[in-house]
Amino acid sequence: MRLEPIENPTVIRRLGLPAAALAATFLVASLLAMVAGANPFSVFGLIMKGAFGSKFAVLETLNRATPLIFTGLAVAVAFRAKFWNIGAEAQLYAGALVTVVLGTGFLPWPAFAILPALFVCAILAGAIVLLVPALLKTRFGVDEVVTTLLFNFIFLLFISMLLEGPLKDPMGMGWPKSARLVPEARLPRIVDGLRLHWGFALALISAVLVWIIQTRSTLGYEMRAVGLNKEAAAFAGIPVNRVLVKTALLSGGLAALAGFSEVAGLKGSLTLDLSPGFGYTGIIVAMLALLNPLGVVVAALFVAGIFVGADSMSRAADVPTYLADIMLASALLMMVLAIMLTRFRVVRG
């Protein structure tokens, strides 16, 4: 058996296969739900209800989607240029760290300037964290998959050290937890009384901005050209290495905003469980979105919905929440397969 490229995939092929991938995902999940002794239809019903069934559920899903939009965008931007940033987790924590360091009362600035300053500094922190692997790649050819991945562990241990040491909240009863942000450093809620902060709006705006950059700006054009064919891009005069570095700065900045928005919008302080793998889940989000920035929003809502819905489903139907992880993992695998099959057909012999 071998693969043969398809010159011009039909619309049916391009839309039908991803749909089939989602259907297959639900089939796998159904089988597992049955193994757990539950009716798959009621399981999916409970997930839907838990994710979107009430005002509280919807807000919870939107809150959960917020960091995923940021990390999903970070990955989508980088992958588009074939810069494999697996380190959104580290950049997220870099953003969170800067937010906490500067937002707990260090800045002697007027109240209105604090949030914009935190926002900018968080972006810079994430950008700098990804700048190191980008320079290692462009200068010495070091594989960024390895460096960005390992940076995740290094950074998490670094944060852990800080939380046990200099950043430890003196009022924290011994927990490895930072001090709380001053009130002026908190992202306000979009509507009073509803538990949804401005981080979600920032995420939506970012998605639109990234989309505009990718489709309208020369930088976006360069990033796509480098991603599709480095050799032709270099021949045409596109400064490939400089484009890769710019891509890394943008990607790192976006991932850092996830940390900024989680700390300033939701948690108010930094702990080691700030991110349950948002950086890695961002890869799933970006792949499900086929690297389209607007698709990232939809994919993030889908993924967040499954997580939030599975939590409440688990309580009601006594099916473990791991079902959510399996659903996402199989959705990713099926989607990658579907993408491949839209461009290639399997031929015997």
Added chain:
Amino acid sequence: MSTHPEEVLRLDGITKRFGELTANDAVSFSLAKGEVVALLGENGAGKTTLMNILFGQYTADNGTVSVFGKTLPPGNPRAALDAGVGMVHQHFTLADNMTVQENITLGTRPLFSARLDRKEARKRIIELSERFHLAVSPDAKVGSLSVGERQRVEILKALYRDVRILILDEPTAVLTPQETDDLFATLRQAIANGLSIIFISHKLHEVMAIADRVVVLRHGKMVDGVAIKDTDKAALAALMMGAEATPPAVAPANPGETLMELKGVSTPDIGSAPGLKSVSLELKAGQIIGLAGVSGNGQAAMAEVVGGQRVPVTGSLALSGLEIPQWSPRKAVESGIARIPEDRHKTGTIADFDLTENAILERYSNTPFSRGGWLDWRKSRSFANEIIEKYDVRCPGPDTTIRLLSGGNMQKLILGRVLEAAPQIILANQPVRGLDIGAVNYVHSQLLEARDRGAAVLLISEDLDEIMGLADVIHVIAEGRLSPAFNRGEKSPAELGLWMAGQGFEEPARKQESHHAS
């Protein structure tokens, strides 16, 4: 055709078409026991396609392959291997992290077998390597071996499988002259042991040194099959590159001022292909300069220097008399150099970009295509439409992915992209390779038109017909060195063939090569 007593391989009327391109056109030849047949031809002449058909990777549209009198079933990769044909590819197929012995025996034993027969295998490998002068230790890790040693492992691999016919694809491309001599000693030993060899190459002196007979391919057709004793290097070069047709009537050139000048330019070698060796060249307005030469003799380095991808190590580059301090592809485009690259699929276009995106590839950062970092898709699209109309690019529209276009239409888009900027200098590197005759004529007429409005054209080609037909002045490049300028009609194809074979230069070419090989 063959009157030799024992014929081991016969290709009969092999024809293979890829769309508009005929890669092999009724190619027939045979190989006798103990004979070395060289398959000579430029890149794209159809050598690889022919071997892929022999090995069942492709199915021929017409014709048959027979080994030891038995016709091979088409499209079955195992058939040739089972019949005793082995091939050493240009790019080795070895596992770096395994030993020589493991690499050689890999795949010769069933996957699950009680006995490994390591001792027996080892004995056989040592015996083979002594018999064929292939000195290599069975226990060495392949990753630690030199390129020449790896090639020996590949040959051992074939011999271990008892091949009777050995095909070597450009075996010397990666070797130093000394290693080449060792390889030839091995091949002579193989012949003495009754093997037959097909030697694929475009290096004339090696073909002369090792082959009994040579089969010349050009544009997929078999041009000639001659015995080595009846021919010489110059004749082979002329055969390989063509020049049997009379050049078409082209209005005489009207050369103007010098637009670009290379003075004593040298560049490092690119892999096994030589760099430029102290090359001086003047490109004059209203003139086509043809760069003739057997491929892999420095043409790539020349194209890179003129096109901005490479900065000369020594020597200087001047545009209209002014020396260029910095040199890059973008600088070249901004200096009014139109670049038609050798490989339009890999370097000329981005396959998944549409026509509009490809049309602005070199100038997207300039007005009118962008302003302050933001692209103007409306203007870019109308530019693409302009090219489509003016250069007759056959396509559904500017939003078509360029991958879907034929080679000729792709080349027309590239032509439009570079010529619409009214360039002063045009670098055309193999501009018609792989195109059908209609597209060839179109590209040529565009180059002539550009010349007549005062552009300087540097035409690099491995097709002597093309050079002799178009160029006002011809230089021959061999081993990275440039011949003097010859005017149109000054030299016959046979005389140019001598230069291409490296004769006529002040110092012998081989000396220089062996100097930095050790």
